[in-house]
Amino acid sequence: MEAEQHDAYYWKVIHHLIVNRGYRLLQQQENEAWLEDEESKPRRILRIVRADVDWANWLKRDIVASVSRFELLRRQLRLNELIGENLYISVYPPVDSWEELQKPFVANKQKKTTVYTSLVTREAAAGGEVAVRELVLPAATAMNSVEEIELTVKQLRQEVVERAQSREREERQLFLFGKPRMIYVLLALIAVMYWLVEQNGGSTSVLTLIEFGAKYNPLIIQGEWWRLVSAMFLHIGFLHLFMNSLALFYLGGAVERMYGTGRFLVIYFIAGVFGSAASFAFNEQVAAGASGAIFGCFGALLYFGTIHKKLFFRTMGKSVLFVLGLNLIFGLTVPMIDNGAHVGGLIGGFFASAIVHLPKHAKSARQLGAFVLTVISIGGLLWYGMINEQKAPSALLSLQIGQEYLQQEELEKAYPFLQQAVENGADMPEAPFLLAYAEAMFGNYEEAKQLLLEVIQQRADFHQAHYNLALIYLELGETEEARASVERAIQLEPNEPMYEDLYEQITDPPT
Structure with a gap:
C-alpha cells in the first residue's frame, strides 16, 4: 500500500502549494502538475511528477525533455528569466547513482531558463516536513486502508480543482465586469x-x-x-x-x-x-x-x-x-x-x-x-x-487661415492672418506672396512690390511671384520691369498661357 500512500502524498503536496502557498495551477494531468509561483523573482515554475523512478537513465531522459518544456513555457509567459523545478514524488530513489542529476540544467546559452531536480521518497515524507531547495513540503499522513486513501485523494483533488477554477473565474471577471455599450x-x-x-x-x-x-x-x-x-x-x-x-x-x-x-x-x-x-x-x-x-x-x-x-x-x-x-x-x-x-x-x-x-x-x-x-x-x-509666451501663433497656421479666407474672397479677414504669418515665418515665401496679393487687392502696390521682391529673393524659381510682380509693375507704370518679370516667369514655366498673354500685352499693346 506504499504506492497508494504516496499517491495521496502527491495530491497533498499540490493541495498545500495551491491552497496554502498561493501557487497558480497551470496544467494538470493524471500524474503530473505544473504550478507557478508568481511571487518569486525570477519566476518559478514547479513541475510535480508522481512516478516511481527505478533507474537514473529514465530520470535523466525525463529531465532533459522537461528542460525544453520549461523553455517553451518561459517564452509563452514572456518571461526574461525562469527557474524550473522538477519535483519527483517516488516511493524509492533510483537503484543506481543519480546525485549528478541534481545539478542545474540550463536551457540555452543565455541561461534564461535553469531547471533544478529534487526527489521526495516515501521514507523522507514519513519523517516529517521535507525541505526541497527553497520549499518546505508537508509531511505524509499515514492512512490505514485503500478506501481512506481514495477518499483523501478525491477530496484533495476536488479542492485543488475548485480553487483553480475559482481563481480563474475571479481573474476573468476582472476583465468582464461590464458590457461595451x-x-x-x-x-x-x-x-x-x-x-x-x-x-x-x-x-x-x-x-x-x-x-x-x-x-x-x-x-x-x-x-x-x-x-x-x-x-x-x-x-x-x-x-x-x-x-x-x-x-x-x-x-x-x-x-x-x-x-x-x-x-x-x-x-x-x-x-x-x-x-x-x-x-x-x-x-x-x-x-x-x-x-x-x-x-x-x-x-x-x-x-x-x-x-x-x-x-x-x-x-x-x-x-x-x-x-x-x-x-x-x-x-x-x-x-x-x-x-x-x-x-x-x-x-x-x-x-x-x-x-x-x-x-x-x-x-x-x-x-x-x-x-x-x-x-x-x-x-x-x-x-x-x-x-506661455513661447507658444506664439504658428506661422503655418496663420498662413492656412489666411489662405482659406482668401479662397472665400474675404480679404478683410484674411489680411491680419497673412500679416501674422509674415511676421512669424519670414522663411516661408508663400506667406509674403499671399500678403502681396492682399495688398494689391487693396491698391497698396508699392507694399505688394516689396513683398514680391522678398519672395523672389527667398525663392528665385517662384514663377507665380514673377508673374504677379509683372502685374504690379504694370499698375505702377514700370513697363520694362514688367517685361523682365514676365519673361522670367515664362522661362520658369513656359507652358502657362497666362504668362504668354501678359507678355504679348506688354510687348504689343492694343492701339
Whole structure:
C-alpha cells in the first residue's frame, strides 16, 4: 500500500502549494502538475511528477525533455528569466547513482531558463516536513486502508480543482465586469460629427474645424473653454477618423468591460479634457481628435496593472507597453502629431482611473488624492497655456487661415492672418506672396512690390511671384520691369498661357 500512500502524498503536496502557498495551477494531468509561483523573482515554475523512478537513465531522459518544456513555457509567459523545478514524488530513489542529476540544467546559452531536480521518497515524507531547495513540503499522513486513501485523494483533488477554477473565474471577471455599450454611442457621435463637418466645408479645412469646435487657442483664451471637450469629437481627414475609431473600438471597449460604463465615461472625458489642456499649453496648432481620450484608455490599463501587476503582465501587459511605447515614439518623431495631447491624455486617463478605481475594490483615500491632483494638473496646464509666451501663433497656421479666407474672397479677414504669418515665418515665401496679393487687392502696390521682391529673393524659381510682380509693375507704370518679370516667369514655366498673354500685352499693346 506504499504506492497508494504516496499517491495521496502527491495530491497533498499540490493541495498545500495551491491552497496554502498561493501557487497558480497551470496544467494538470493524471500524474503530473505544473504550478507557478508568481511571487518569486525570477519566476518559478514547479513541475510535480508522481512516478516511481527505478533507474537514473529514465530520470535523466525525463529531465532533459522537461528542460525544453520549461523553455517553451518561459517564452509563452514572456518571461526574461525562469527557474524550473522538477519535483519527483517516488516511493524509492533510483537503484543506481543519480546525485549528478541534481545539478542545474540550463536551457540555452543565455541561461534564461535553469531547471533544478529534487526527489521526495516515501521514507523522507514519513519523517516529517521535507525541505526541497527553497520549499518546505508537508509531511505524509499515514492512512490505514485503500478506501481512506481514495477518499483523501478525491477530496484533495476536488479542492485543488475548485480553487483553480475559482481563481480563474475571479481573474476573468476582472476583465468582464461590464458590457461595451457606450463605446458605440461615442463612435456614432464621432461619425456624425465627421459627416457634418464634411458637408459644411470639409474636415481638412482649418476654418471649418474651428467653426465646429476644434481646439483653437485664441478663442479658448477668449473664453470658449468648451472647445476642450468638443475637439474630442472632431477629426481631420478620413484616415485620422478611421485610425482613431479603430483604436477607440478596441481600447475603449476593453476599458469599458473592465471598469463598467459609468467609470469608462469618467475616464474618457477626463482624459480627453486633460489631453486638450496639454495641447492648449504646449501646441499652438488647431487640434482635433479623440487621441487624448484614446491614450487615456492606455492610462486606464496601466492603472489596472498597478493594482493587479502579476495578472497584467501575465495577460496583456507587455503588449500594452509595446504598443504604447511605439505610439509615443511615433508621436515624438512625426512633427504634425500633437504629442502633448497624447501624453496628457495618458496621464489624465491614469489619474481618472485612480479616481473611480476598479469595480468591486475597496474605496481608498488615494481616490480623493487623485481627484485633487487631477484638478490641480488641469488647472495648471490651462494657466500655463495662458502665460506661455513661447507658444506664439504658428506661422503655418496663420498662413492656412489666411489662405482659406482668401479662397472665400474675404480679404478683410484674411489680411491680419497673412500679416501674422509674415511676421512669424519670414522663411516661408508663400506667406509674403499671399500678403502681396492682399495688398494689391487693396491698391497698396508699392507694399505688394516689396513683398514680391522678398519672395523672389527667398525663392528665385517662384514663377507665380514673377508673374504677379509683372502685374504690379504694370499698375505702377514700370513697363520694362514688367517685361523682365514676365519673361522670367515664362522661362520658369513656359507652358502657362497666362504668362504668354501678359507678355504679348506688354510687348504689343492694343492701339
